[in-house]
Amino acid sequence: MTTLGASIRYIRGICTSSVLGREVPTNLKGRKTSSQLWLHRQLSDPYVEKAKMENYRCRSAFKLLELNQKHLILSPGMTVVDCGAAPGSWSQVAVHLTNANGMKAESPKGKVFAIDRSQIYPIDGAIVLGNSDFTTKETQDKLRERLAGELVDVVLSDMAPNATGVRNMDHDNIVALAYAALQFALEVSKLDASFVAKIWDGRESKEIENDLKRFYKNVKISRPAATRTESSEKFLVAKGFKGLKY
Numbered sequence: 001m002t003t004l005g006a007s008i009r010y011i012r013g014i015c016t017s018s019v020l021g022r023e024v025p026t027n028l029k030g031r032k033t034s035s036q037l038w039l040h041r042q043l044s045d046p047y048v049e050k051a052k053m054e055n056y057r058c059r060s061a062f063k064l065l066e067l068n069q070k071h072l073i074l075s076p077g078m079t080v081v082d083c084g085a086a087p088g089s090w091s092q093v094a095v096h097l098t099n100a101n102g103m104k105a106e107s108p109k110g111k112v113f114a115i116d117r118s119q120i121y122p123i124d125g126a127i128v129l130g131n132s133d134f135t136t137k138e139t140q141d142k143l144r145e146r147l148a149g150e151l152v153d154v155v156l157s158d159m160a161p162n163a164t165g166v167r168n169m170d171h172d173n174i175v176a177l178a179y180a181a182l183q184f185a186l187e188v189s190k191l192d193a194s195f196v197a198k199i200w201d202g203r204e205s206k207e208i209e210n211d212l213k214r215f216y217k218n219v220k221i222s223r224p225a226a227t228r229t230e231s232s233e234k235f236l237v238a239k240g241f242k243g244l245k246y
């Protein structure tokens, strides 16, 4: 049944009503409150719809696109390590911007390594290491082996632990992941390379920012528009790796 400006359809078994372009769930009785809230948020989120339309695996793609637009991080020919890559939208963006799939014949071809502790479905143009916990020596050795001595232009970390809801604990856990990515970046980066890591804001934010300043010429904090209002996430964007001798 349709009324003016509204239509009803089914998305994954949920009856939704599209009112002036926005999907609103209508048959949520019997579902848990948390699942109702999640569905509401997903269905009314313009970035979720945009990601579907532009063939990105998730809405996070728009965060990296905006960070790149602001800070000019990725360009054709670069070698990129994407930590915490699943489901794969950052790697999709990185493949496109570095030309890792060789789509632009006139531009240099980059390389994108996508790593996650979860499974990653193949990403066109990326070298995928799924089921690989980045904090382990085994994963980092595997990655070094794939790099075969090649130095890296950009290390990205969108890694996030399973949130417990205990703010300080979640903050400490995500900062530990960012430090794991940073430590690896310091070992494998070219001079002038970039580093981007997500953290949830908290007591160690300033410390990691200061640590980054020891190794990178330029460190900025960014909160892209696609970050949800209620989230404490922010991205540390460090550019101009000084090299370890400094």
Ligand SMILES: C[S@@+](CC[C@H](N)C(=O)[O-])C[C@H]1O[C@@H](n2cnc3c(N)ncnc32)[C@H](O)[C@@H]1O
Pocket: 057, 058, 060, 061, 083, 084, 085, 086, 087, 088, 089, 090, 091, 115, 116, 117, 118, 132, 133, 134, 135, 158, 159, 160, 161, 162, 177
């Ligand atoms: C927000 S998601 C990343 C989304 C991704 N950037 C994208 O655009 O598709 C966070 C990811 O971090 C991964 N992760 C968390 N801890 C990790 C670890 N120790 N090693 C590797 N990946 C990890 C999770 O499995 C999850 O897939």
